[in-house]
Amino acid sequence: MAGASPGEQEEVLSSHEVMEFRENVYRFYRVHRRDLPWRNTKDAYSILVSEVMLQQTQVERVLERYPRFIARFPDFSTLAGAPFPEVLGEWQGLGYNRRAIFLHRIARLVRDEYSGCLPDDEGTLMSFPGIGEATAASLLAFVFNRPSIVVETNIRRVFIHFFFEGQSGVKDPEIRPFVAATCDRENPREWYYALMDLGSALKKQIPNPNRRSAHYRKQAPFEGSDRMVRGKILGILVRDGAVRESDLPWMLGIDRQRAEAILSTLEKEGFFKREGELAVLL
Structure with a gap:
């Protein structure tokens, strides 16, 4: 050990x-x-x-x-x-x-x-x-x-x-x-x-x-945190299989830069792949 x-x-x-x-x-x-x-x-x-x-x-x-x-x-x-x-x-x-x-x-x-x-x-x-x-x-x-x-x-x-x-x-x-x-x-x-x-x-x-x-x-409060947003994005991907990246800001009520940053992290971690404008769950 x-x-x-x-x-x-x-x-x-x-x-x-x-x-x-x-x-x-x-x-x-x-x-x-x-x-x-x-x-x-x-x-x-x-x-x-x-x-x-x-x-x-x-x-x-x-x-x-x-x-x-x-x-x-x-x-x-x-x-x-x-x-x-x-x-x-x-x-x-x-x-x-x-x-x-x-x-x-x-x-x-x-x-x-x-x-x-x-x-x-x-x-x-x-x-x-x-x-x-x-x-x-x-x-x-x-x-x-x-x-x-x-x-x-x-x-x-x-x-x-x-x-x-x-x-x-x-x-x-x-x-x-x-x-x-x-x-x-x-x-x-x-x-x-x-x-x-x-x-x-x-x-x-x-x-x-x-x-x-x-x-x-x-632990920082969960409400409104990036952790909460990550969870919502993954929930959408589990439900629908894919999501148009440009739709996420209005779906989640956050600005485009924050959505892009969180999405980029999720991609690096291996949750989804990009196909054109779509994020597709792996």
Whole structure:
């Protein structure tokens, strides 16, 4: 895996502190475990879909779309063979639509180069489109039940709350040794589920510890943003298959320069091709 494994980190906690922390986390988990559909399977494809969907998207929204997506595209082969407009159409409502492109490309890579099996090497996973260090580490834990160092928003919240009291500007490299030291190497899958559930609960009970993270960024309002316009353009393309570029400003109520800039970005990202004056969904 990228970086040091849980067994290769410097000692930041005593064995007693580690055991006490684990006991507290598991005690909470036994009572408050969230029953999420992607936790009730060990299927690599289903877990991959959930992990990509959960990037920058709240669990509640993913719960609405995940069952439909899995029903429509139940495995790597089906997703890889599906026309991209169908994939994007099923993705609508989740936002950050580039993830649909990434997931479609990953499915084709797994089908064509890995005999339909998700590789269990973190470096290989990180070479896939849209898969960074955090998602690759999560896949190792949740698909293969392999020890890894997972730092995502809920886990970050837990460690800042318990081990960085009163500190601000906490960086992930400072957190990683604590994540490594406390990882339950016998069952990292359940351990990280437990941490995530505790982190989700903490957000509702106390001032968000993640605001003390050096990586914390408050998301800009969605209404009127380029993200909203991108979504509307893609919605039109999914519905109609193509759109005349000159029609977008009046359809969306924005000026021509802004429409052209957003359309140009979508083209570079691989969503559509130009045919004369038309933008045609790939």
